[in-house]
Amino acid sequence: MALIVQKYGGSSVSDAEAIKRVAQRIVAQKKAGYDVVVVVSAMGDTTDELIDLAEQVSPLPPARELDMLLTAGERMSMALVAMAIENLGFEARSFTGSQAGVITTSLHGNAKIIDVTPGRIKEAVDEGAICIVAGFQGVSQDTKDITTLGRGGSDTTAVALAAALEADACEIYSDVDGVFTADPRIVPSAQRIPQISYEEMLEMAACGTKILHLRCVEYARQYNMPLHVRSSFSQKQGTWVVPEVEESEGMEQPIISGVSHDRSEAKITVVGVPDKIGEAATIFRALAEAEINIDMIVQNVSAVSTSRTDISFTVPKDFGKEAVAALKKVQEKVGFESLRYDDKIGKVSLIGAGMRSYPGVTARFFDAIAGSGTNVEMISTSEIRISVIVEEDQVDEAVRAAHSEFRLDADQVEAVVYGGTGR
Amino acid sequence: MALIVQKYGGSSVSDAEAIKRVAQRIVAQKKAGYDVVVVVSAMGDTTDELIDLAEQVSPLPPARELDMLLTAGERMSMALVAMAIENLGFEARSFTGSQAGVITTSLHGNAKIIDVTPGRIKEAVDEGAICIVAGFQGVSQDTKDITTLGRGGSDTTAVALAAALEADACEIYSDVDGVFTADPRIVPSAQRIPQISYEEMLEMAACGTKILHLRCVEYARQYNMPLHVRSSFSQKQGTWVVPEVEESEGMEQPIISGVSHDRSEAKITVVGVPDKIGEAATIFRALAEAEINIDMIVQNVSAVSTSRTDISFTVPKDFGKEAVAALKKVQEKVGFESLRYDDKIGKVSLIGAGMRSYPGVTARFFDAIAGSGTNVEMISTSEIRISVIVEEDQVDEAVRAAHSEFRLDADQVEAVVYGGTGR
Structure with a gap:
């Protein structure tokens, strides 16, 4: 029998009514002839409320105990979902991460899944039960302590469990209809990507693009698990995340899939770095030792007159202060002149597997950005992406300009589909 | 090093402030040179709130899932207590019932402890950590599912863990100062029993007497574990529950320890039961099959003229309807005449190990009850107890009269102590 893993986020199980609605959706899947395993997050604001309680008790709660506390959240939601399903006349059993065999590293608050051994889940599924599993949590291989997986943890649990159970698909439910060509709050004509x-x-x-966490997608890619990102508040199809996008008959795939933006980063420029071998390595080693992730890096050729260059890069805003402090420690050693810090920036990215074979994409993107009156401060590219750093205030305009240029707006796409040009 | 197990009830960990106060008390014990293992209940009204949530989702929540849900309550309180201790600079680790090795039967909602295998707790204690264990919960030996122990479960967890760890004593903390000679709300001069x-x-x-549950005391007696029942809101000594009460120098123990009362029962009279062998057995088998616990039973000799007798007994009020229904089913078979049901009754009991050797106690008790204008409806006795059923409205007066007769009031006891009569 085909097996589907479904994952419901906090907004889908926010209260008793929402839980009953989710139960009906789960039962409908079961009635349609599928085995169903469900992964749930904590109800609505439960996690925030628990963190608040922890902070009332201790200004710096120990990580082991914070994990113990937070995992109570999914324990509640999973039991309630199981009850609601039983009330509809179907057998349901809830399992903690530990019971479901989610084995992790012992890094509390940000543990990584090492293995999933879902023996109890398989057994319960074989007995005809619908299994409800707590997302976001596992048990440490070394210490047998309860761990949490950090951001995106529930989605990752769902995908990892789907892979271990060799499920046919993994459905990720939230309160949005899928992945959009751009954030609909910025581009009202943005549309769902099928x-x-x-x-x-x-x-x-x-x-x-916040809808799926990097870890979860990486896990899905590793195991070739098809993901279906969709809303628990409607019956509409959402977005399928798959190994290869199928070409619809008589039509090529669009070149560009979407435009993403991110305001969570800050830009640091190390000014006047002597042009000697190993200076850049010293700088980035200092940041690595402070456990700061770096995103974009730009270095120009040195000015001939000074034999010095500037290195710019972006870091998460939350780590801006630490990054500057870590760099100041190596200023004398490296001999750079000064640091510039700017957290009023944003990143706009154009993403599309099709751009590999269309050389004009970069030029059109920059034309569009320029046409919106936006100044580009940094550029970085991959095979299927172009990203620019712009002033924070200009992010919205740049996103809209790029979105429109590549004919992603709803009315434009109609034209593409019926016009059949593929561009 | 001496090991103390402490148990804190829901009112002692009702909010962040209460939890911090409890943490200080625990740390004080540790500083005084003891190893400390702590058992906690869920915070304040958490359990009721969770039950309410369950009922919103399902009118009859399945027992397995209700246990899963409710055990989230202690998970929160234990993690918070551990955090508060760590914040005071001491190492603390929290453990679920399952992690602490509390192995139970699989009867969800009312599981019995089969064994306690506290390997992880011992290890943590040996490493110098204060252990915080979730009360009221365990793991089923057969199904590996999470169970709860039902009423008095947290106290029982504490005593069972103390026994398994060979602790020196088990302290039961709540919001009252100990066990009193009578309910102080009825007898303001009632005093703490040392x-x-x-x-x-x-x-x-x-x-x-609600302060300790029967199961917990039975467990303590079985393992000879001294219990100290005391308040978490003061430093006062409470009541020690021990194998043998020590006699203070030059003074005998008082004959009577206290007066208990109970308004939770109802009285059923089966009228006109034919005086034949096996009729009473048929009646009580019918009740046993309906899983109804019977407390007092009274049967008089048959009236010679009719060869019929009346059998009266008490059952918990909550089961009154079921009891009557079960009896009606066997009315024809037994041939009794009718049933009388009365739930406006109360039980008043006089308890004291000393009464074994003082034959006058019964007479004095009945004199006192009669003197308060109270009519006695049923009587039952044990070696160390006399109980009477009276009208519900007369319970308070009867309790006060008995309490006073046996000189348990605070000022009377002073007289006994200094007078040295031992009465």
Whole structure:
């Protein structure tokens, strides 16, 4: 029998009514002839409320105990979902991450899944039960302590469990209809993407599209698990994230899948770095030792007159202060002149597997950005992505300009489809 | 090093402030040179709130899932207590019932402890950590599912863990100062009992004294574990429940330890039962099959003229309807005449190991009850207890009269102590 893993986020199980609605959706899937395993997040604001309680008790709660506390959240939601399903006359059993065999590293608050051994889940599924599994949590291989997986943890649980159970698909439910060509709050004419490749989805996730976490998509790609991102509040199809996007009959895939943006980064410029071998390595080693992730890096050729160059890069805003402090420690050693810090920036990215074979994409993108009156401060590219750093205030305009240039707006796409040009 | 197990009830960990106060008390014990293992209940009203949530989702929540849900309550309180201790600079680790090795039967909602295998707790204690264990919960030996222990479960967890760890004592903290000679709301001059035997405590618990549950006292007696019942809101000594009450120098123990009362029962009279062998057995088998616990039973000799007798007994009010229904089913078979049901009754019990050797106690008790204008409807006795059923409205007066007759009031006891009469 085909097996579907479904994952419901906090907004889909926010209260008793929402839980009953989710139960009906799960039962409908079961009635349609599928085995169903469900992964749930904590209800609505439960996690925030628990963190608040922890902070009332201790200004710096120990990570092991914070994990113990937070995992109570999914424990509640999973039991309630199971009850609601039983009330509809179907057998349901809930399992903690530990019971479901989610084995992790012991890094509390940000553990990584090492293995999934879902023996109890398989057994329960074989007995005809619908299984409800707590997302976001596992048990440490070394210490047997309860761990949490950090951001995107519930989605990752779902995909990892789907892979271990060799499920036919993994459905990720939230309160949005799927992945859009741009954030609809910025581009009202943005539209749902019916299919997208893992590669493109990874680029979008890395560039600020919040709907799926990078880890979850990486896991899905590794196991070739098809993801269906959709809304628990409607019956509409969402976005399928798959190995290869199928070409519809008589039509090529669009060149560009979407435009992402991200306001969470800050830009640091190290000014006047002596042009000697190993200076850049010293700079980035200092940041690595402070456990700061770097995103874009730009270095120009040195000015001939000074034999010095500037190195710019972006870091998450939350780590801006630490990054500057870490760099100041190596200023004397490296001999750079000064640091510039700017957190009023944003990143705009154009993503599409099709751009590989269309050389004009870059030029059109920059034309569009320029046409919106936006100044580009940094550029970085991959095979299937172009990203620019712009002033924070200009992000919206740049996104809209790029979106329109590549004919992603709803009315434009209609034209593409019926016009059959493929561009 | 001496090991103390402490148990804190829901009112002692009702919010962040209460939790911090409890943490200080735990740390004080540790500083005084003890190893400490702590058992906690869920915070304040958490359990009720979770039950309410369950009922919103399902009118009859399945027991397995209700246990999964409710055990989230202690998970939160134990993690928070551990955090508060760590914040005071001491190492603390929290453990679920399952992690602490509390192995139970699989009867969800009312599981019995089969064994306690506290390997992880011992290890953590040996490493110098204070252990915080979730009360009220365990893991089923057969199904590996999470179970709850039902009423008095957290106290029972504490005593069972203390026994398995060979602790020196088990302290039960709540919001009252100990066990009193009567309910202070009825007898304002009632006073704290400094020491009481397991036997007497069992009788008091069975007769309506709510402070300790029968199961917990039975467990303590079985393992000879000294219990110290005390308040988490003061530093005062509470009541020690011990194998033998020590006699203070130059003074005998008082004959009577206290007066208990209970308004939770109803009285059923089966009228006109034919005086034939096996009729009573048929009646009580019918009740046993309906899983109804019977407390007092009274049967008089048959009236010679009719060869019929009346059998009266008490059952918990909550089961009154079921009891009557079960009896009606066997009315024809037994041939009794009618049923009388009365739930406006109360039980008043006089408890004291000393009464074994003082034959006058019964007479004095009945004199006192009669003197308060109270009519006695049923009587039952044990070696160390006399109980009477009276009208519900007369319970308070009867309790006060008995309490006073046996000189348990605070000022009277002073007289006994200094007068040295031992009465």
